Amino acid sequence: MSSSKSFSLAEDWVVVILGLGIVFLAIFGVIVPQPSFSWSNFSELGNQVFSIHNLQAIATQFGLVFIVAIIGASLLGKSVKNLLIVFPSVYVLTMLALILAGNSLVKDYNLEAVIFSLAIGLVISNFFNLPDWFKSALSTELYVKIGLILLGTTVIFGDILKAGSLGLIQALVVVISVWYFAFWVCKKLKIDKEMALMLSSAVSICGVSAAIATSGAIKGDSKKLSYIISLVLITAIPMMIFMPYLADKMGLSQEVTGAWLGGSIDTSGAVAASGSLVGEEALKISTIVKFSQNVLLGIAAFAISIYWSYSKSVDDETKKEKPTLKIIWERFPKFVLGFIFASLLFSFFISPETNVAVKGSLKFIQGLWFTLAFTSIGLETNFKDLFQQDNKKPLYAFLIAQTFNIIVTLIIALLLFQ
Template sequence: MSGVRGLKISEDWWAVILGATILAAASTRLAAWLPRIGGWSASIGEALSVPEAPYFALLAALLLALTNAAVAGMGGNAREYWAGFLFVFLLSFLGRLLSRQELIHGWGIEYVIWALILGLLINNAVGTPRWLKPAVRTELFIKIGLVLLGAEILFQTILAAGTRGMVQAIAVVLVVWYFCYFIASRMGLKKSLSAIMATGVSICGVSAAIAAGGAIKGDKKEVSYVISLVLLVAVPMVVVMPFIARAVGLPDAVAGAWIGGTIDTTPAVVAAGALYSDEAMAIASIVKMSQNILIGIAAFILALYWTLRVEGNPGEKPSVAEIWYRFPKFILGFIAASIVFSLVLTPTIGGEAVASIIKVTKDLRAWFFAMAFACIGLETKFMDLVKIGKGKPLLAFLIAQAFNIVLTFALASILFGGPLPLQAINFSWWLADG
């Protein structure tokens, strides 16, 4: 086992630092000026007002300054990063703008998918140019976004809906994780790829895959591959699952729980739930929040298991430092944000004030997620999804996702057949467009 590592600030800690900085600024109203993209039908001018244009430029400059500090702190070339970042921000801006078009918005395809598509088109048509690559920082953007997401995971909201969402989340994670890991291993896939894939399928896709990759110090190519699979499968599920639920006449609560437990990205869950009904969207959000809570627990257990059982030498006791080294530190920011907003700010300043703060942080989180998904597209080649492992990882993923859909359908039908106290829950901050 290796000893204590150096004290250089890692990407994980930069995500915590920047996430905490943004949350603190939002809590003191310093980010109240943030511009928002409105809905539009025929003219882009309906979504963007001329007076707001300088604020979008200011937002880009602010995000550039924050992330550039991290890139420079990790030894990157700040000058090379600037030009690439502005292009990545432009892709995220276009992705969010497209998602707000009235007809497109009705399809339920959210901003992260459009940002992904734009990145994919560039990379698969002409290739990602060399000058852009220094700004393709998928994991940094996702990790910052996850720290911000922690503020949205309010214990009060989940508990107000009872324990059913959490029961479903825990059951699905345990069963689906083992099933996917077993299938992938039997197909001869590497243990690291199997673990990352199992975590992505069973918990919440992109975020969980990155957390799992950090916990086992997996190959970044494996993480990127699993993320690509998650997103490409999520796109048709957004449309198909509400259609199937309506075809079989599922109650709103059951449909929402089914959607929330199977689609692997939060924006896609909200979009698919909205295609069914407002109640389905609310329930889907609860279930997805319940799954998101498990990211930190899963990362810790996976880091511990990998240290003790997979890479540990027989008869050698692993050090606490080794386990700490493996644990993805950005998860601490995610957990801390949830605790502070749930147990400190909500009792102190009230639910309405917290909701107004979260409305701001949620929009900023959406920018980081949009940039991350644009970067995923810029890193992904369609042919690679088939070539890697001769298609075995793709087949394993599809089998596991099919099992997930069937199992979650059964659990949702059992657990969400009765009425839920939705009238007691304030979802305004979660369901707001972002």
């Protein structure tokens, strides 16, 4: 069901408004209490996690994120009516994931809440047929990006300049090499040019956003775009879970691991989740590196538009629509500006006393948005989507290109961040 509202904003601007809104509420004294989810036995589960005091904290936390989600849906022109049913459902599943992850035995195995929230969502989506109106109310990207802006409050701006410059070098090398390799593989497998362009951008730049931006630049087929998005989301899941453990077995530092994760994994949410599995430094570096790739999105969309406009395979009407520099700004991920603003604010303008007072609450809410996002990813991901396509060549091309991406990014990360 679509909203009848005629007013809506681009998602990235909505994210900036909502993310910074939460930050300023905390600065001005609206600090949400942090619930506890730690327990070792059923007695502690009842007396601590399900205590009246803790349930009140959970309810207060729910009130904040629910209001933010409603405002977000309204600004995006999405159905608020559907959200009133879907968001509480997602929140309850997320609370279940947080409770499971809070068990002391689970903590010993370093299993984070995002893994449980993803698993719960996947079980539901793959064993039950969720209605389209339910899936349309899920706002995965919105939740991830709000969490990323809140992450900016913990990242010193000098770290952005240092890691960002190295990240940009890595992004340039990785994006260019992986894009051309993926396009070459598609050509060898005789995949049509439209699919090849969207697939190459998705695997080399930033997953879903890159696929959508490329589709917009070339006016791509929606079915092809939907299939590529399914590829991105489903392949990001095992990478998010296993790459941190592989990095640990290889003895990689948190800096190298973060750069590897940020450059290899295609979705910002999976990058944040995998980084958090490794540690604070890995989370910081992986996010900055992923942002370095994201800022190339506008330039890539512009270049692809030029290529497509002059390609012999497109019709005359498409050739008349010449790309402009406006495309670069339109495709630039605006939520990155919110992240940088939050970092500048807490690096230079917020007093140490205020920082101490708000950082715990903001960090918890940041993690909550990530966990909500992965519950949503699980709920909207169905493994059948990969195998319903008659032509498996795009799947093979994506897997080959992603393997190349993992190897190249690891080499560059070792050279730059070791």
